[in-house]
Amino acid sequence: MTEKIAPDDMSREDKKRLAHVENKDLMPLPPPLDDPSRDRNWASLSAQVKEKYECDLDDTCAVNVPRPKSKEEERALVEKFLSGLDKLFTRENNWTFLQPLVLTMEHCAKCQTCSEACHIYEASGGNELYRPTYRSEIMRRLYFKYVRHGGLLSAWQHGDIHLNWPLVARLIELSYRCNLCRRCAQTCPIGADNGLVAHELRKLFSQEMGIAPKELHDRGSMLQLEVGSSTGMNPIVVKDNIAFIDDDTTERTGVKVETPWDVEGAEVLLIHNAGEIMAWPENPGAFALVLNAAGIPWTLSSDMAAYDAINYGLWYDDVQLARVAIKHAEAAKKLKVKKIVLGECGHAHKALSVIGDRILTGNLNIPRESGLTFLRDIVMSGRLKLDPSRNDFPVTLHDPCNVVRLMGVVKPQREIVRKICPQFREMEPHGVDNYCCGGGSGFAIMSGNNFQDWRFRVAGRKKLQQILTAFSDCLGPETPKYICAPCSNCKGQIRDMLAYYGLWDKHRILYGGLVELIVNAMVGVRPGYIQWEWH
Amino acid sequence: MTFMVSGVVLAAALVFTIGSVARAFRYARFPIHLRWELYPVPHESARRVQHGGSYFEEVNWWTKPTRFNLLGEVRFMVPEMLFLKGLWEFNRAMWVRSFPFHFGLYLLIATIGLVGVTAVFDLIAPAVVAGALGVGLHWLYTLTGFSGVILAILGAVALLLRRLTAEDLKTYTTAGDIFNLCVFIVTLGILLGGFLLKSLDSPSTVALVQAIFTFDASVRIPGLLAGGLVLSGFLAAYIPFTHMSHFIGKYFTYHSVRWNDQPLRPGGRMEKKLAEYLTYRPTWAAKHVGADGTRTWAQVATTNPAERGKKK
Numbered sequence: 001m002t003e004k005i006a007p008d009d010m011s012r013e014d015k016k017r018l019a020h021v022e023n024k025d026l027m028p029l030p031p032p033l034d035d036p037s038r039d040r041n042w043a044s045l046s047a048q049v050k051e052k053y054e055c056d057l058d059d060t061c062a063v064n065v066p067r068p069k070s071k072e073e074e075r076a077l078v079e080k081f082l083s084g085l086d087k088l089f090t091r092e093n094n095w096t097f098l099q100p101l102v103l104t105m106e107h108c109a110k111c112q113t114c115s116e117a118c119h120i121y122e123a124s125g126g127n128e129l130y131r132p133t134y135r136s137e138i139m140r141r142l143y144f145k146y147v148r149h150g151g152l153l154s155a156w157q158h159g160d161i162h163l164n165w166p167l168v169a170r171l172i173e174l175s176y177r178c179n180l181c182r183r184c185a186q187t188c189p190i191g192a193d194n195g196l197v198a199h200e201l202r203k204l205f206s207q208e209m210g211i212a213p214k215e216l217h218d219r220g221s222m223l224q225l226e227v228g229s230s231t232g233m234n235p236i237v238v239k240d241n242i243a244f245i246d247d248d249t250t251e252r253t254g255v256k257v258e259t260p261w262d263v264e265g266a267e268v269l270l271i272h273n274a275g276e277i278m279a280w281p282e283n284p285g286a287f288a289l290v291l292n293a294a295g296i297p298w299t300l301s302s303d304m305a306a307y308d309a310i311n312y313g314l315w316y317d318d319v320q321l322a323r324v325a326i327k328h329a330e331a332a333k334k335l336k337v338k339k340i341v342l343g344e345c346g347h348a349h350k351a352l353s354v355i356g357d358r359i360l361t362g363n364l365n366i367p368r369e370s371g372l373t374f375l376r377d378i379v380m381s382g383r384l385k386l387d388p389s390r391n392d393f394p395v396t397l398h399d400p401c402n403v404v405r406l407m408g409v410v411k412p413q414r415e416i417v418r419k420i421c422p423q424f425r426e427m428e429p430h431g432v433d434n435y436c437c438g439g440g441s442g443f444a445i446m447s448g449n450n451f452q453d454w455r456f457r458v459a460g461r462k463k464l465q466q467i468l469t470a471f472s473d474c475l476g477p478e479t480p481k482y483i484c485a486p487c488s489n490c491k492g493q494i495r496d497m498l499a500y501y502g503l504w505d506k507h508r509i510l511y512g513g514l515v516e517l518i519v520n521a522m523v524g525v526r527p528g529y530i531q532w533e534w535h
Numbered sequence: 536m537t538f539m540v541s542g543v544v545l546a547a548a549l550v551f552t553i554g555s556v557a558r559a560f561r562y563a564r565f566p567i568h569l570r571w572e573l574y575p576v577p578h579e580s581a582r583r584v585q586h587g588g589s590y591f592e593e594v595n596w597w598t599k600p601t602r603f604n605l606l607g608e609v610r611f612m613v614p615e616m617l618f619l620k621g622l623w624e625f626n627r628a629m630w631v632r633s634f635p636f637h638f639g640l641y642l643l644i645a646t647i648g649l650v651g652v653t654a655v656f657d658l659i660a661p662a663v664v665a666g667a668l669g670v671g672l673h674w675l676y677t678l679t680g681f682s683g684v685i686l687a688i689l690g691a692v693a694l695l696l697r698r699l700t701a702e703d704l705k706t707y708t709t710a711g712d713i714f715n716l717c718v719f720i721v722t723l724g725i726l727l728g729g730f731l732l733k734s735l736d737s738p739s740t741v742a743l744v745q746a747i748f749t750f751d752a753s754v755r756i757p758g759l760l761a762g763g764l765v766l767s768g769f770l771a772a773y774i775p776f777t778h779m780s781h782f783i784g785k786y787f788t789y790h791s792v793r794w795n796d797q798p799l800r801p802g803g804r805m806e807k808k809l810a811e812y813l814t815y816r817p818t819w820a821a822k823h824v825g826a827d828g829t830r831t832w833a834q835v836a837t838t839n840p841a842e843r844g845k846k847k
Contacts, residue, residue, distance in 0.1 A: 006706050083820065091566050092815040095832075099565035100792045107784035110707040111633070113626035128706070137707055157711030157777065186573055187625040190781045191788025196571065210821035222823065226841035318569075319824050322836035339595070353591060354570045357799050359836070361809050365801060367597045377594040408574040408589025408796075432574045432587035 005128050007137045010170050011162040018129055018170065019058045025125035027461055030468045032475060033501060040500075042457070043450040054169035058129060060454040062176040062446055063213050065169055074165035077209070081168045082146055084208025088200055089147050096318050100193060101200050105143045108136060108192040114184035119435045120177065123461035130458070132184040132194035135174050138167070139197050172211055175201040179440035179459060180315060181401040186432070198441075202316040212316050216442045220312040221320040225327075229274040229308035238307050241277050242284065242300065249285030253519065254526040259288045262335065263299035269337040270298055270371075271328060271352075273345035273488035274308035280491065280512070283344060286519040286529065290375065293522070294383045299335060306331030309348035310488075314355060315441045325356035329364040339367040341374045344513045346400030346440075346487035354407055372403065372486060375515060376412035379419060385523035388420045393480050395421040395517070396470040398463070398494065399434035400487035408432075413486055413514055420521040421484075427466040435462045437485070439493025455493070456500045464497055467509065475507050480532050483511040504534050540761050541750045547768030554775025555783055562787045567808050572796045577611035578604045579796075589796060597798070608794075617641070632697055636690025636719075642683025649676040654744045664741075676740070684727045691719040715779060722766040729760030 005018050012018070023039045033039070045055055055061035068074045087093035088101065114132045115121050121130045128134060141161035144150040150158065161167070178198035185193035205211040224230045233241065242259050249257040260266070270291070276283040291298045300307055305327035313321030329352075332340050342349050353368045360366070378384060397417055403409045410431045417424045427434070437444070438460025446455070456464075471481045485491045494511045503509045510532060520529040575587035583592060584607050590596045614620040619637060622630040653672045657664040664672070695716040698708045730740075738746065738754050746754035747764075756764070774780055799805055813833040817826040823840040830838075 004702075004706070080820070087817075087819060091812075093817045093819060095566035095812045095815060096569045097571070099562065099568045099787070100571055102565065103562065103784050103788050103792065107778055107781045107788065109778065109781060110704065110712070111622070111626060111629050112703045112707075113622065113629065115703065116625065131703075133707060156714075157709060159707075159709040182573060185793075187621065188788075189619060189621040189625075190785050191793055193571075193788075193792070207819040207821050207824050210823065217823075222841055225839050319819070319826075319835060322832075323839065326836060354572070358567065358569050358805070358809055361799065361806050361813070362801070365799060367595070369594065369596070370591055373592055373594055373596075404587075405574055406572070407591055408572075408576065408579070408583070408587060409591050410574070410586050410588045411583075411592055 005134075007134065007141065007159070007161060010138055010167040010174075011164050013164070013166050015056055015166075017056055017058055019127050021059060021124050021127055021458065023457075025127070026457060027123045027125060027465070029461065029465055030472060032507065033464070033468065039457075042453045045449055049449055054173070055449075056166065057170045057173040058177070058454075060451050061173065061449045062451050063172050063211065064448060065172055065211055068165060078163060078165055078168055080209050081204070082163070084204040085142060085146060087208060088204055089143070094200075094203075094318075097196065097200060097203075100196055104136070104192045104194075104196055105140050107190050108133065108140065108188075109190055110137070111189065113187050113189060114192075114194055117183045117187040119181070119183070119438070119462035120179065120459055123458050129174070130177060132178070135171075135178065135201070136192070136194045136197040138171060139201065171201060172205050174198075175205065176213065176441075176443075176446075179401070179436040179438065179443060181436035181440050182405060183401075183433075183435070186405065199315070203318060206317040207319060213442065213446055213448070215446045215448070216312045216316055217320075220310075220442075220445070221317065221324060224305050224308060224310065224312075224324060225320075228304045228306075230310055230312065231274045231278050231308065233274055233277070233308075235302040235304075235307070238274065238277065239302060241281075245277065245281040245285045246288065248281065249289055252285075252526065253289060253529060255289055255293070255524065257285065257288050257292065259284075260299045261302055263297070265336050266297045266299040267338045268296055268298040268374075269301055269306075269332045269335055269340045270343060271301070271306065271309040271340060271348065272343035273310050273348055275310070275488045275492070276343065276345075276513075280488075282516055282529070282531075283513045286513070286515040287343060287371075289519055289522075289525070290378060290384065290515060293524075294378045294381075296378075298341075299337065301331040301335060303327070303331040303334065309342055309345050309352070311348060311351035311356075312442060314347050314351040321351060321355065322359045325352055325359050326364060328352055329356075329360045329366055332366040333363060337366070339369050341369050341371050343371050344486040344488065344515065346402035347489060349400075349409070350402035350406050370403065370407070370409045370412070372409055372412045372416075372514065375518065376415050379416050379518060384518070386420050386518070386521045387523050388422050388521055390521045390527060391421045391517055392423060393482060394423045394425065394471055394474050395482045395484055396425050396427055396467065397430070398427065398437060398467075398483055398485040398487075398490055399430055399432075400485070400490050401434065401436050401440055403487065404434055405432045413484075416514060416518065417484060420517060425470055427470045435466060437463045437487075437490040437493040438497070439489050442489075444489040444492040444496075452496065452500070456497050460493055460497045463494070464501070467494075471507075471509060477506060477508045480508045480510060482517070482530070483509065484514055484517060485511055486514040499534075508532070510534075536758075536761050537746055537752045537754055537756050538750055540756055540764050541747045543765045543768040544747050547772040550772035551775060554772070555780065558775055558780055559783050559786070562784070562791075566812055567805055568792075570795065571792055573793045576794045576796050577607040578794060579607065580604055581607060590798075612789075629697070632690055632693035634690070635686040636694055639683045639685070639687025639690055642679045643687060646676050646680040646683055649679065650740055650744050654741045654748070657741055658745065680730075680740075681727075684723050688720055688723045688727065691716050691723070695720065711777070715777065718766075718770055718773075722763065722770050725759060725766060726763030729757060729763040733757040733760055 023036050054065040118132045124130045144154045144158040180195045182195035220230045227234045246257045311324040818828045819826045
């Protein structure tokens with residue numbers, strides 16, 4: 001581990017990273033990953049990347065901010081940062097989060113209670129850089145110095161900070177070392193919220209400086225607004241793909257599956273994360289089968305952005321968030337549906353149901369419902385004939401933060417798995433005390449440079465520990481095991497981690513969604529909907 | 536001396552009240568923000584609060600009546616406010632230092648209340664105070680006062696030592712943090728010393744309070760005690776202007792943020808406020824935002840930057 005660092009170190013001009021994590025520093029994992037010497041080595045950032053981009057924070061680089069070419073350029077960027085900082089604290093620019101942000105700025109007691117709650121801090125072996133308050137402390141000092149214009153007395157009371165381009169550049173990166181899971185905020189005795197600080201910093205960088213990871217902005221929200229989906233699928237392609245999924249599901253299950261499109265007056269507009277359509281087609285296929293079997297009048301929409309529930313603005317940009325949420329609501333309004341049901345996508349749940357709630361005013365306020373609640377109602381109503389013995393393998397449940405801690409949907413998914421999975425076992429802790437998968441806040445789709453190494457070894461380590469502990473009694477390859485992760489981003493992160501550590505190859509740990517388990521247990525369906533193969 | 540003490544104490548009480556109200560007023564006037572709640576939310580229905588569930592767990596939740604579980608909030612708030620339950624659960628090492636400090640302060644606040652009540656009764660119904668009730672009150676405020684000041688001093692010393700020695704706290708501790716704790720220790724120490732060392736012929740606590748509130752210069756306040764009271768006044772007046780006013784901030788972080796799960800209902804007050812915010816004119820400078828200070832939030836949010844790019 002690197003030497004002890006303090007907030008002031010962020011301003012260092014030596015172009016050296018502030019923190020470094022070795023394998024031996026990391027939080028130990030349970031068997032079969034309990035030997036750190038057999039752990040893979042970190043990939044290093046190339047000299048070219050280090051030369052070209054601002055990568056002076058730690059071992060990785062998520063945002064790829066080009067290094068300024070002159071001191072003048074640096075000064076202009078710092079000015080821009082200050083201008084954005086100021087805007088974060090004005091009601092005209094940031095009415096959306098002004099109150100929680102000011103409260104967090106003014107009321108941290110620096111007791112460090114939050115540190116123990118942070119999976120990233122714990123997994124890194126307690127690296128100071130990843131302490132939740134490290135980032136917040138810098139922001140707080142900047143707030144008192146430059147927004148409140150506190151002067152010497154304020155510096156004495158709140159601490160001083162030297163603002164320069166190296167600090168801003170490192171802060172850009174540091175705002176992408178937090179999953180925004182807000183587990184830290186849950187434990188704060190005063191209610192300060194370090195996750196919010198990371199969120200607001202990201203907004204400042206995006207909305208004022210136009211800086212955000214390409215995966216979230218150019219290839220994320222902008223692509224969605226341009227062609228309809230961050231996957232690049234336009235309405236014609238998505239319809240083609242769904243038709244293929246319908247055929248495939250029909251073939252696999254022996255049940256005719258047909259997905260309705262653009263049905264005016266349908267009861268339900270279902271919106272999937274379009275990543276499911278591309279990466280896990282069995283999920284939308286299973287949804288279609290279940291909804292048809294339950295006799296639900298439902299539809300998908302082929303309107304711009306309405307067939308992709310993703311809303312990456314949630315993680316970095318309020319304006320992009322609002323634009324996509326409005327597109328979703330407009331599609332529902334046009335079809336005159338009674339409600340929008342969100343598929344298995346955590347951040348889409350939060351974006352449209354919780355955060356979007358105070359954006360969608362007037363006739364855009366179409367009721368939104370969690371797909372998990374909706375499925376629970378179907379399963380518990382007895383409309384489907386289910387045989388739990390078809391799911392007689394060890395199953396554990398991952399709680400997506402956006403659905404559970406940040407939305408309070410805890411029980412429906414449990415009622416389902418308890419009913420149809422005889423070998424269900426909880427991870428510990430679970431429910432609202434869960435740990436993030438490590439892919440939260442966009443990390444699951446961010447893989448530039450060696451970011452994956454950091455994502456799997458640090459951000460995802462706690463989840464990996466939980467998974468291995470949950471299956472500790474059946475780790476052998478003779479027992480297939482299933483991690484039920486009802487969220488696309490979580491599934492992506494878990495898939496990548498299982499592959500990285502070879503846990504499917506050697507231990508037969510598979511992952512998948514919730515609705516697939518339901519179809520796998522349906523009596524009228526050909527057995528074996530869950531295919532025990534890597535995908 | 537008494538006149539000065541009266542002036543400082545009453546002025547401090549006024550500054551404390553005005554400072555606290557102004558801070559609370561400032562927080563309350565911020566715009567309604569986007570929802571940012573954290574579960575569990577204790578005013579959820581009793582059957583859901585146990586597992587941290589929300590009304591989103593119900594199918595067609597918007598058709599169901601909204602129930603506010605006040606008892607659930609009280610059940611959460613009382614142990615949190617009195618015993619710092621959250622700190623007990625998540626940071627025991629800090630709790631053993633912070634709890635005595637805070638509980639000591641609560642006891643001191645209770646002492647002020649009890650002495651105040653006794654002083655008022657003494658003026659309007661002296662016979663009552665002269666009897667058993669008066670004796671009981673005397674012993675009660677003596678107990679709360681001494682135990683409060685001792686607990687608060689011990690807690691403050693323990694917090695100070697931890698701030699100075701624990702690696703995880705040292706890095707983030709400012710000169711102001713040290714000063715604040717030292718002021719508590721010195722002020723409360725002098726106050727305690729003033730009470731312990733005052734001579735037997737000094738006026739009683741009740742008489743002192745009456746003298747302070749009536750500016751009665753005929754009552755002589757012992758020097759050390761007067762010093763303690765003046766310092767206490769300055770400390771009280773200082774608190775609302777520091778992060779030690781977290782008793783105000785905490786109300787808002789919990790009720791306005793963590794537990795604010797109020798859904799938007801058509802035509803309600805919230806919708807009117809939101810409509811007003813949508814007329815604000817942001818000035819965010821990034822190109823994709825398209826805010827130039829003349830366009831409203833509503834216009835910005837309904838503009839597609841990708842389409843704008845295509846036209847060009």
